[in-house]
Amino acid sequence: MMLLRTELEKLWKRPVLWIGFAVSLLVGSYLTWSMLPTVVTGEETLTGRKAAEYNRRLTAEYEGYLTDEKAEAIIARFGFARYDEDGRCVYGNFLNRFVTEKMSDYSGEGRKASRIIPLTDKESRLGACGYRDSIYFACTQGWDELWEIFMGLAIVWGITVVILLAPVYSSDKILRTAPVIRASAEGRRKMVLARLAASWLVAAGGFFLLASVLFLACGFLYGFEGLKANILCLDAAPYMWPKSVTVGGFLFGIYLPRAVLGVTVLVLLVSGISACCERTLSSVCISAFVFAFPVVRNMLMVFTFLTPLFSLLVYGMPFYMMIPLYNAGRSPYRILQAVAAILFCLAGLWMVYDSWCRNRKEHGR
Numbered sequence: 001m002m003l004l005r006t007e008l009e010k011l012w013k014r015p016v017l018w019i020g021f022a023v024s025l026l027v028g029s030y031l032t033w034s035m036l037p038t039v040v041t042g043e044e045t046l047t048g049r050k051a052a053e054y055n056r057r058l059t060a061e062y063e064g065y066l067t068d069e070k071a072e073a074i075i076a077r078f079g080f081a082r083y084d085e086d087g088r089c090v091y092g093n094f095l096n097r098f099v100t101e102k103m104s105d106y107s108g109e110g111r112k113a114s115r116i117i118p119l120t121d122k123e124s125r126l127g128a129c130g131y132r133d134s135i136y137f138a139c140t141q142g143w144d145e146l147w148e149i150f151m152g153l154a155i156v157w158g159i160t161v162v163i164l165l166a167p168v169y170s171s172d173k174i175l176r177t178a179p180v181i182r183a184s185a186e187g188r189r190k191m192v193l194a195r196l197a198a199s200w201l202v203a204a205g206g207f208f209l210l211a212s213v214l215f216l217a218c219g220f221l222y223g224f225e226g227l228k229a230n231i232l233c234l235d236a237a238p239y240m241w242p243k244s245v246t247v248g249g250f251l252f253g254i255y256l257p258r259a260v261l262g263v264t265v266l267v268l269l270v271s272g273i274s275a276c277c278e279r280t281l282s283s284v285c286i287s288a289f290v291f292a293f294p295v296v297r298n299m300l301m302v303f304t305f306l307t308p309l310f311s312l313l314v315y316g317m318p319f320y321m322m323i324p325l326y327n328a329g330r331s332p333y334r335i336l337q338a339v340a341a342i343l344f345c346l347a348g349l350w351m352v353y354d355s356w357c358r359n360r361k362e363h364g365r
Contacts, residue, residue: 003190003191003194004194004197004198006194007191007194007195007197007198007199008198008201008202010198011164011165011198011199011202012202014164016160016163016164017160017164017202017206019160020156020157020159020160020161020163020164020206021157021160021206021210023156023160024153024156024157024160024206024210025210025213027152027153027156028149028150028152028153028210028213028214029214029217031148031149031152032149032214032217032218032221033048035142035145035148035149036048036049036051036052036142036221037051037052037055037094037141037142038051039051039054039055039092039093039094040089040090040091040092041054041093042091049221052141052142052221052222054093055093055094055095055139055141056139056222056223056226058093058094058095059094059095059137059138059139060139060225062074062095062137063137063138063139063225064137065137066137068116068118070137071099071103071116072116074095074096074099075096075099075116078092078093078095078096079092079096080092080096080099080100080104081096081097081100081101094139094141098137099116103116103117104116104117105117138225138226139222139223139225139226140226140227141222141226142218142221142222142226143218143222143226143227146215146218146324147323147324149214149218150211150214150322150323150324151323153207153210153211153214154319154322154323155292155295155319157206157207157210157322158266158291158292158318158319158322159288159291159292160206161202161203161266161267161270162266162270162284162287162288162291163284164202164203165199165203165267165270165271165274165287166270166273166274166280166283166284166287167274167280167283168195168199168270168271168274169195169271169274169275169352169355169356170274170275170277170278170279170280170282170283171280189357192352192356192357195271196267196268196271196352199267199270199271200263200264200267203263203266203267204260204263204264204267207259207263207322208259211259224247227247227250250324254324255324257338258321258322258324258337259321259322259324261321261338261341261342261345262318262319262320262321262322262341263318263322264345265316265317265318265321265341265344265345265348266291266318266322267348268344268345268347268348268349268352269287269290269291269318269344269347269348270283270287270291270348271348271351271352272347272348272349272350272351272352272355273286273287273290273348273351274287275351275352275355275356276351276354276355290317291317291318291319292319293314293317293319294314294315294317294319294320295319297314312336312337312340313340313343315337315340316337316338316339316340316341316343316344317341317344318341318344320337321337321341
């Protein structure tokens with residue numbers, strides 16, 4: 001316990017931890033506020049929280065299983081939403097925008113919609129009639145963009161953890177205290193466990209505290225009923241979840257296990273790289289590149305070689321594991337992602353063991 005307390009104090013006193021926490025909170029708050037909707041009612045334009053409350057209030061009148069009659073009633077009351085040449089909605093609320101985009105002949109090119117496509121139509125984007133009973137309609141606005149908010153949080157907090165933990169082992173090599181520490185009775189075993197435990201507690205504690213604040217902010221603005229809906233969840237077609245997703249089911253069944261594994265991968269990889277590197281700067285650069293590689297890959301469009309195995313390894317990296325993806329709660333693919341993440345964990349542990357813990361003559365026996 002004394003070793004753990006000592007390692008926690010080392011991390012706790014570093015300014016980068018508090019600066020990173022403050023910047024992460026500011027970035028998450030800014031993204032949450034910037035993604036609030038705008039509603040043009042025909043009489044006035046509503047923005048921010050007023051627009052979110054307006055959409056929630058209207059949608060509550062139609063909440064429930066979606067039917068052709070309900071869609072027709074929405075269009076009869078509000079009309080089709082209108083879009084400009086760039087595809088931005090210039091008129092409409094969540095109700096008629098949803099029907100226009102998902103249940104009409106609006107194609108995205110002509111920016112028009114003139115008829116509703118029935119739920120029983122096989123050309124419907126919502127699926128054929130066999131899926132009808134599983135389509136539950138509720139105001140999910142805001143929750144379908146939660147992944148973007150958490151993406152910004154993951155980037156800032158991940159870089160904070162990299163800068164915070166990179167000197168954990170490499171600083172001992174720079175100060176030339178590594179041989180003395182590793183030759184001691186507790187230097188190669190207990191101290192390593194204490195460092196890993198302290199690193200994980202700080203990284204996970206900060207991340208989940210920030211994530212909780214942003215999650216509650218979304219619930220306050222949009223209402224938790226939107227999270228329970230099946231519709232408009234990122235890449236998650238409604239017929240793939242036969243029942244509405246509960247808030248608890250989403251948190252403890254889908255997001256939390258991924259996030260815990262993602263933070264663990266991040267801590268172990270950064271610790272392993274730090275143990276291998278001779279200099280702190282090298283550790284920071286390599287760890288930052290490994291963490292940000294999924295973002296770099298998307299920017300450079302590196303999708304070709306070793307696909308799909310390469311893609312599976314990328315999606316097992318901590319950056320993706322720390323982001324809540326609604327479609328990640330199903331399937332054998334979730335298991336494969338977890339396997340890839342566990343392989344990264346083992347790689348980090350092996351680097352720590354090989355570079356720091358392994359018994360060598362120069363460090364005593």
